[in-house]
Structure formats: structure tokens, C-alpha cells
Amino acid sequence: MSVPVGLEDLLAAWLPTQRWFTGKDWPVSAVRVLEHTAIGTEHRVEHLVVAVDQQAPTGPTSTVYQVPVEVRADRRDRIAHAMLGRLDDGFVYDALHDREVTGRLLERLHAGDDLGGLAFHRVEGAEIPVRVDSLVLGGEQSNTSLAFGDRALLKVFRRLVPGTNPDIEVHAALARTDCPHVAPLLGWFDGTWADPTDGHPVHGSLGMLQTFLVTATDGWRLALASIADLFAERDLHAAEVGGDFAGEAFRLGRATASVHAAMRAVLPTGVWDDSEVKATAERMHERLEDAIREVPAAAPLAQALHRTFDALGDLRGGLPVQRVHGDLHLGQVLRTSVNWKLIDFEGEPEKPVDERVLLDTPMRDVAGMLRSFDYATQHTLLTEHPDDPQLAYRAGEWSERNRGAFLDGYGWVAAGDAATEQVLVRAYETDKAVYELVYEARNRPGWTAVPLTALERLAS
């Protein structure tokens, strides 16, 4: 069956209204269907990979998207919000919103079907639920996630890039361990499409299915609840209030260590020699220089911060590196009834895939979480209690206490050379705060004080 006549025009109008669409302001010059596969039988469901050609400020650009659509003879009021429009063939809907057809994806995953350009894979032994209603979950930037009942979560990547998505790669590897701190991978699907510029076939990940963590709440919300409790007391120390988070922070540290150990066991590891360590420190120096040019308020700290990176560069004897989470913060961890789970091993989404899978020291993740504790307190301070020195002091106590508990749980001192890890965490935390400084200065100038205060602490 061929693509319905006029579909490209519908897509050209509809795609820029989707939150996962990049460059909403750039004029769309063309939408091209790169690949299409029929995946439904009772209903007409076409799995499309399309290229969107746009005129970006920097020049012409093409982005590849995954768009499963459904063409039906009748109108479905229930999913009116997901209608692209009407063609001669019928009404066209975003198929991910129609729970009458999303089950097909699960059936195909269950069967491990290979449809040519589109292949479905089931993790060995995984139980994939079928005949369960799905619901599109809100709030995501670059994917569309569907919850199938309370059993499984299907993440459909919208912007496609060649290669295996690190999230699938890491979860598939961790499925071979008994690490309890990730959501088990059940299956995934991938496909082949024509590269939008040269037309050569490329292969890449399209989506993944995991166990749905039905009782989960993200760590950011837990931390904010604890901070709200602390701030309501004012005159009690962080250790004294009922909403103390230290026990959770300790368990979170333990979970992070467990995931790192599992990743070491089943994914590539390596050792950075002295020159690689030196090069890493050099990049941190450069980023700091760039940041100070952009935010001169940080200039008085420069000398002390450079010394932190010097200490990293002076480390000798080889530094063990491994695959890491890459973007660990309180929003990337979920508390279930049983324990903490780490999610989203995609790495920083802005970076190309080959950079996201580079080996690094696990202290990158530790530093990321430490910065996140700081952000949780500062978020509440800035949004609800600006200019309140008493609470600012309490916030500092909360950060200190939970950073300590997290590091204790991680087994920071116990594992390996404490002095080395101290240098590493300090350097990575500083580097992260430098990145935040630039980000905030560009996007939320009112928040610049958050990384700046952190840098002051790190410089002292």
C-alpha cells in the first residue's frame, strides 16, 4: 500500500505543533517520507519515518522523525486532539494516541516480528503484556511515552538518529545482571531508512519497552517535599525535622553505586592514561575560561577553580573509566515502593550518540547528583523565599547533610583511593557548575546566583 495522497502536506502543518518538534520557528520547505511500513491489519496503521527540510538560521537542515499514523474511515471523537486532518483515504490520526491500535506494537514486540525496514525484538524471557490499554503520558520533550496499563512503558523516539540508542544498549546489557535499580527492559524496535541528505540507508533505534514502575515518584519531588518541610520549621536543623531526606539520599547513593558496578561488569571499561586525564582537565580549564568571559562575576574565583582542575590534571597512575549514566540528577531517579531506580541512560540529549557513549569516570554521575541536591534547595528558595537568609542557611544545611548521606551510601570513602575520588568529584562538580553558569546566564539570568554560589563554595 502506498502513502495516502496529501499526507506530506498534512504532516507539514501538523509536525511543527508537536512539542518534540525542533525549530518550530523555522520555515518548513518539505516533508519527505523516507520509509513506510504497514503495521496494522484490522486498522490501517502506517509506520512512517519522515524527513523535515527546514530553513534554519544557519542554513538548510533536515531532521528525521518517527510518525506512526492511522487512517480510518470513521471519525474518532475520543482522540480528536490527535487528528492530523482528513484525506481522500479517511481521517488521519497520530496512531500512538489510539489505544485500539497501539496494542499492535506490543504484539509485534511479543512476536519479535521483522517487517523488513522495521524489526521488533523481545528480551529473552521478558513477559510482554498484550491486550492492555495504552495512554500517552505528557511532559516529554523528545519522545512520546505510552503506559500500557500498569505493566509496561513504551518509549517511542520521535527524533531519529542513526545508531543504537544508549538507553536501549545500557538496559539490554543490565538485563544480564541482577541489578535491581533499573526498570527491566522488555523489548525494543529499530529500523532502516534513507539518510535525508545522501539517500544511503541508515539504521537506528526507534523505541523501547520497559516494565512500568507504577508506584514511582521522581526524586526531585521527594526532595522538594523534604525541603518544604524544613522551610516550614525555620528554626530546626535539617537533621531534626520530620521530613529529613538523608535516609533516602543514603539509599540513593547505594543504588547509584550498584548501577555503576553492574555497568562495569557488562559494558566496556578502560583506563585513562595520564595524558587523557590531562586532556580532560584541559577541557575543563577551557570551559572555565569561556564561562568567565561570558559571566565576569566569576572572575575572582578563577584562580582557585583552575587549581581544582590542575589537581585533576596532576593525577597519575591511570584512572579507571567506564560507561556512565552521563546526565544523572534527581529528575532521573524514581522512588518505587521497593527501592530507587535510575532511568534514562541516554546521556545528554544535545550531544551526538558517539559522544554520549564515551567512557568516563563514574564520579561524573556522583557530581551530577550532588549538584542536583543544591538545585533542589535553591529552586525552592528562589521561587518561594527569595531574600530569606535564615532559610538560605537551612538550605545549605540540607544540601550538606544530603550530599554527605548520598556519598556515604555510594561508599565513596570506602571504595578506592579517597584522595583521588575527592579530587575527581570536586573537579567534576566544579565543571558541572561552570556549565550551569553559562546555561543560566543565557537562559535564566535570575538563576545565575545558584551556580555562582556553588562555585564560591568550591573555590574556598
Place this chain on the structure above:
Amino acid sequence: MSHHRLAPLGSDPLWFKRAVFYEVLVRSFADSNADGVGDLRGLIGRLDYLEWLGVDCLWLPPFFASPLRDGGYDASSYTDILPEFGTVEDFSLLLAKAHERGIRVIIDMVMNHTSDQHPWFQASRTDPDGPFGDFYVWADSDDRYPDARIIFVDTEASNWTFDPVRRQYFWHRFFAHQPDLNFDNPAVHDAMLDALRFWFDLGVDGFRLDAVPYLYERDGTNCENLPETHAFLRQVRTMVDAEYPDRVLLCEANQWPEDVVEYFGDPDSGGDECHMAFHFPVMPRIFMAVRRESRYPISEILERTPAIPSHCQWGIFLRNHDELTLEMVTDEERDYMWAEYAVDPRMKANIGIRRRLAPLLENDRRQIELFTALLLSLPGSPVLYYGDEIGMGDNIWLGDRDGVRTPMQWTPDRNAGFSSADPGRLTLPVVMDAVYGYTVTNVEAQSRMTSSLLHWTRRMLEVRRDNPAFGLGAFVDVGGSNPSVLSFVRHFGDDVVLCVNNLSRFPQPVELDLRRWEGWRPTEMTGGVAFPPIGELPYLLTVGDHGFYWFQLAPPEDRP
């Protein structure tokens, strides 16, 4: 008068799965003969009140003859009643009068040990070769079973004590005046089964079996939960099933649920040991969850609780005659609980806290209601503690655990209406402080005021009785967007109840994923107000500080 929905006595062997239990201390409930000590006839006189309140089964802690060095858990006879409580005839009358009202009665039975004043022990120490010579655990040295922990660490240095009469050591897991019976001796089995039959024949509806895990001792073990103990319980159960169906065995084993579950016996037979067992850790977890404003302490322990055989039930409680037990929380958590709840060191006893519910919660009515609502809706049969329905206080200046055993406060009159004896003669002084004293806190005042805690409790028991899901239903944690809100569904057949509990002192919003019940219509159960039907999108609720909702979910109208 309340209308009991439980099946009539004798017709439902699973009655205990839906029952609300009420622990009543005979000594402290009502005194019929003005001697300052509560008694069985006094209790009989208060059965109308208990029927009005809506409890289904009374649990009477020990009232056997005893030197009372451990609140009666040191029996000097298994078939005599402490004279100050009354006679066996009085007890028979209590059973008859309670049964007339549809109220069952279970009693405490300490099988592990007796008082050292028991004639068996006296015979055993003086005549080692006589018929009772082997009734207790004797040894020439005090070094056997070194891995058995000492339970009463405050008072006991060893599990062995030297007896100067027999010139041997005897084994005791509790106080040194409570020698453990020797269950390796078949004559002890016979004696114990005869004691149980004595009370069953009088008509008791069951036993709370005290200190069950410790019946046997074996080298190289911690002497707890041994296979021989389970074998003996199966022997007891076989007798109950054959001779006394419809009666219940409630096991007290202060252990983690995954260990306690062994005391239900074989799941394939629906359970062939105890019908019920206390779920100890859920109680401190409720306290902790509210202090932490986090649902995880409760969610976690329920998640860790294994399934139990089909004909069995947990017993759960907030407070009882013992201290708030903290053995079932980790050390870190125990330190925390002490810091939070035992402001005065005198509040600590052994490894627990000796307070009543209301003072533990600083008499905060909203928290008392939240805790009680949790007790009545979490899986298991709730056990109320006498006086907590009116928010009674405690007296921490009384020794041991007596602080939570003061006389029931019936009226603002002399001795709180508990007794007409001289106040100085009372078994324990009535609470007289400004907040919880009997002039303020008493049954009479609260029964006249429909906004009282007493009326609220009665209403909640009524709602619970109307919904079999609470007693019989499955438990589904529905999580939700807010870590401070504990939400769960109980469902049994077409009876589906959604409970939403705000553990925080601040009002909270929560979004619940209730798609499994899409199209169902929630009705708030205490007021009957209809809420919007459940749709595909997350169900949004806002809950006041320490507030809770119980919703009944009605199936979509277009469904049969």
C-alpha cells in the same frame, strides 16, 4: 444500636477476617465491686457500650491466677482466674452476654512459660525425678544456646538463672521468674492441650498465643522459629479444627512478616497453623511515614509482606498494652523514632516507647483520625486499644508499662466512673492532667457530642463493616505523583474502595493513575458525596493536611 453484619456466631469460620478487635484490660475497664480493681462483672456491665461502638471481638489479656510480676503473663495456673477479677462462672457469664450481642471473645494464652509460682515449677524444682521434673528446661551450666538473644535487655543479663533449690540452671527467654516450659516433653503437650480445651469448652472464641517463636531450644540456633515449634502449632490446630471449628488462633511473633508468615502454615491447605498473626512492622512504619511526610515507609513494608494462605489474616494495631515496639525498624530508623516520639527518657522502655496514641500525636485530632483511618483500611484485622477511641492519655510516671494501662475514663465523676472505691485504693490512678484527664476526656461527654472522636470512630467502624473489601479484599498500591500521599485500592468482588491519605502536615494535590477503573464512579464513603467519574487521564485530588478520603468505586453504569 448498631447492626452487626458479621455472620451469626458459629456460621462463619472466617469471621476473624472481617472483625474489628478491641483489646480490653479487665483490670482497668470497670470495677463492679468497689475494690478498686476492674473485674469480669464490670466488663459485662459495659458490653452495651462495646456493642454500640461496633467492635466484633474482645481480646482479653491474661486474667489467669498469677503473682502479677509481668501483668499476668506469668500464670500460676492455666485454669483458675485471678480472684480479684472474679470466678470461672463470671467468665462464663461474660461469654454468654457477649455472644448474645454478637461479640466474640478471645483470651491470652502464654504457652512458652509459667510463673515460677506455678505448682508445676515448684514440683519440678523440688522433685527432679517426679512427674513434673522434666516440665522445664534444666541444665547444669549456663552456657548452652549462646546465640539466643536476651529479650528484656533492661533487666535480664542471661537466659539462664540458677535455682538454689534444684541446684541447676533453668532456661527463661523472658524474666527470671518466668521459667520456659520444656516442649520436648510430650506430657507438656498434653497439659497445654488440656488447658486450651478447658477454655474452649467454656466457649471462648479463640486464643492469642503469646511468645510463640520461643517454645523450643536447639543447639546452634537462635532458638526462635524452630521447625519443632511449627509442628506443635499444627498439633494445636488439628485439635481446633476437629473439636472447635469457628475458633481462632492468633499468633504473637514479633518478627519480620516474611518470618511470621511461617506461622500460618501450609498455604496449599489454606493454612494449618495459626489463623491470624500480628503484623508488627506496619505500626512503627505508619508513625514514621507521617513524620517523614513520605508514603514509602508504609508502601515498602506492605510490598515486602508476603502473601498469606487464603484462610488467614493479619492482625494490625496502632497501640496496645505493650510499648510501641521498635524491633521491626532498622537501627537508623529506631534512633529517629526515639528522637521524635520519646521526648522524655522515661518514655523509653526496653526497645520501645510507652505512650498512648493521643499523646504520641500531641492530641492532634486530624492525625489521630488519619492514623485510625489507616489502621481501619490497611490489609489486616484492626485491633483497637481500650480508651484510644476517646483519645485517652497516659501516665509516664507509672512504672513498667502501667502508664498505658490506667483506668478507662467513663464519666467526669469520681474515679472517672471506673470504680466507686476510695480513690487511693484504685489499681492504678486515673489520668488527671489538664489535657487527657477524666474530667475532660471521658465516654459520657463524648457520647453526647456527635463531633467527638468517639462518634467519629463508631462511624468509621460502621463504614468499614459495610464494605467487605476492607477485611477480605486485595491491596493495590496505586502510587501517584505525590510522595507524601499514600493511595491504595482494596477490592473484593464488586466492592472496590479507594483510600487516599495525606501524610503531610500541608495540604497536597495528587494525580492518580486509575485507568484500571476507567469509567467507575467514586463516592466518598463517610458523607456519600459523588465525585467525578474516573477517566483516562490522571485523577486529580487535593487533600487537606493529614486528611484522607475513602471512596467507594461503583462500576460504569453501562456495565452489567
